[in-house]
Every structure is written in structure tokens, then in C-alpha cells.
Amino acid sequence: MSSVVRVELGERAYDVRVGAGALSSLASHLAQVLGSAPQRALLVIDEGIPAPAVERVVLHLEGAGITLTQARVNPTERVKSLETYERLLASAAEARLERNDPVIALGGGIVGDLAGFVAATYRRGVPVIQCPSTLLSMVDASVGGKTGVNLSASLGGRQRLLKNFVGAFHQPRLVVADTDMLASLEPRVFRAGLGECVKHAMIAGSEDLLAWTESSADAILAHDPDALAQLVGKSVTLKARVVAGDERETAADGGRALLNLGHTFAHAIETLGGVRKRGSDDPGLQHGEAVSIGLVAALAAGEKLAMVDGSLTRRVVALLDRLGLPTGAQGLPPAAELMGAMIDDKKTVGGRLRLIVPTGVGQARVVQDPEPGAVRAGLAAIGAP
């Protein structure tokens, strides 16, 4: 099953092409969206992708007459930095990229965010084509035009890695989500992407996506090709709709900000480091795992605010468990420290906390300045002392 989801953004509208083998027609679609086949391109390659899959894309693009310059990135949050950004800008210059020559991101969310930021700023902007290779980047990071890098800074006497603190909005001209790429993902990385899918189901506006995810969980975990293509297609459809309604996250009624459900908690956990999944020896946390934990915190905060019923919390926790996602953490610092980190998050306005809180099945809303007791309840639910 393959599908094309249109992100309706007027003159910046673009297609997300989803399905098994979608990358095999990349070159023709590239020529279509750019008006003609580009002469040159910078291909930013995620080093985690198995060599044969990269080789296929390289041969396909070169076979279409494109002169490729390849730049490789070993993606970690530390590498998602201004230094790597500068190295990639230099690669673009050395490739002699001109205004209509694209940067093509072939990789997970880190590579996509880096390559997108390079494309946003190199010679004041060149096209970016996103070819996401992880589940998370297919359903979330590659769609919507947010690009950027992390910034290391000392806040309150402690060195912090400020996630996505430097960046730009730069919509891709095309997204190609080839679900065949998911086969080589580490199981833990695959599952982390499911965290964002559950988040999408929690803000989908109806019960359909949550119910579909519950009934398809076994097929998804078994990597059934049709289930994967549907999962990505459905999740991208939701993301595209939200982005089209509020491209720059300025809507008063929530809009794109709703996509941050669970993220204020997740970013605080990621920023402080040294945290693991509850009951696990796996080191660190994947972003999607932090989001999964953040969803549980947001639900607990919502219960404390009497905005959401405990039955939804139990339903979502059961789904996260079934998908092998964490619902709590160990090694968390005291709640007061975490609350400080939440206020330092770039999403705060004037030092005021803004939380996305579930209000029902498929529904959530923004709560400005939530009472501290609700935030503490959220943090306690995930294991903060």
C-alpha cells in the first residue's frame, strides 16, 4: 500500500510519498518538484543506515544524472550541533550548490533537522528533500518544516544541552517515506517512533487513530508491510493537517502546539541526562521513549487538573506497555529541579510554563501556567522523587 499525503501550505505545499519502495522513484519526483532535474545535490547520509540501502539511493540519483556530494553524520544529540552544521555548510559550498540545487536528507530526525537547517540558511535558502529513514522521522520530524540544532549553554551553574534551540522554519519540497527502510532499525529505535504515533493518536480529534493503533499493535510490531505503510500514512495525515492549520505555531487555540503533548516533560528529562527507562538497564533514553514517558506525565497532570478521566490514562498506558514503550523513568532528579528545566524549555514564554494536557480521547488543549501541584503529580507519576 502506498499513499501520497499533501501538506496544504499554499505556495509552500508539498507531497509526502509513503510506502514500501517509495525511494525508487525519488529522482523523477525530484525533477517534478524542482521544475527540472537538479545538476548537483548534497546528500546528507545517516551512518546508521546499512550500506546497501545507501548505495541504492546513490546509484539511483547518479543514474538520473545528478552529481552528488555525500556528507556523513553519525547522529547523536551532541553531534546535532553548530559544529556539524558548519561542516555541512562547508560541504554544500564545496559541492558548489546553487539556488535550485537541493540538500537531500537521508536519515533519522537528527540528520533531517541538520540537513534542513543547512538548506534553510545556505545562501539564504536552497530546497531540502526529506527522505526519513526512522519511524519517528517519517511520522514527525520530516514533515512540518522545523529544522535546527542543539545548543550547549550553562544555565543555573549547570551545563545543559538545549534541544533544538537554534533553527529555522524551512518546509521541504518533497518528503519520501520509504517504509522498507524501517526493516533495519534497532527494535528500540523502531519502538521509540511508536511513541510519537501514540501522541498523534491522542490529539487526532477523534477516537479512530487510537482505536486503529490498538487493534493493529500486533501487526505493527510484526513489521507487517501494509500495517507499517498505513501507520505512517495515517500519522503523517494528522501531522500534515495540524501543520497546515498553524504552520508557525502561533494559533491561540492550540494548533501546532498540541504536537508538543508530552514534550515539555520529555525535553526536561532529556536535558538533564542520566535518566533511564523504569525497570531497565538500557542506557539513556531515545527521544520517542522520553515522549512516551512525557505522555504519561501529561495524563497524570490532566487528571490532577480534573481535565481527563483516569480511564484514558489506563488505556494509553496499556497501549504504550503493549508497544514496548516506557511509562516511567529511574534516575530522575527531584521534581523541583525538573520543573526548573521545564521552565527553561524554549517553548516557555516569559518564564511561564505552557503545558499540553489531554482532555479526552483524541483531544488535548494548552494550559497556561498550570498549577504546580498538577506538574508535580505528572512528575511523580513517572518516578520523580
Ligand SMILES: NC(=O)c1ccc[n+]([C@@H]2O[C@H](COP(=O)([O-])OP(=O)(O)OC[C@H]3O[C@@H](n4cnc5c(N)ncnc54)[C@H](O)[C@@H]3O)[C@@H](O)[C@H]2O)c1
Ligand atoms: N523537526 C521536527 O519537527 C522534529 C520532530 C520530532 C523529532 N525531531 C528530532 O528528531 C530527532 C530524533 O530522530 P530519530 O528518532 O529519527 O533519531 P535519530 O536521528 O537519532 O536516529 C536514531 C538511530 O537510528 C539510526 N538509523 C537511522 N535510519 C536507520 C535505518 N534505516 N536503519 C538502521 N538504523 C537507522 C541512526 O543512525 C540512529 O542511530 C531528535 O533530535 C528530535 O529533536 C524533530
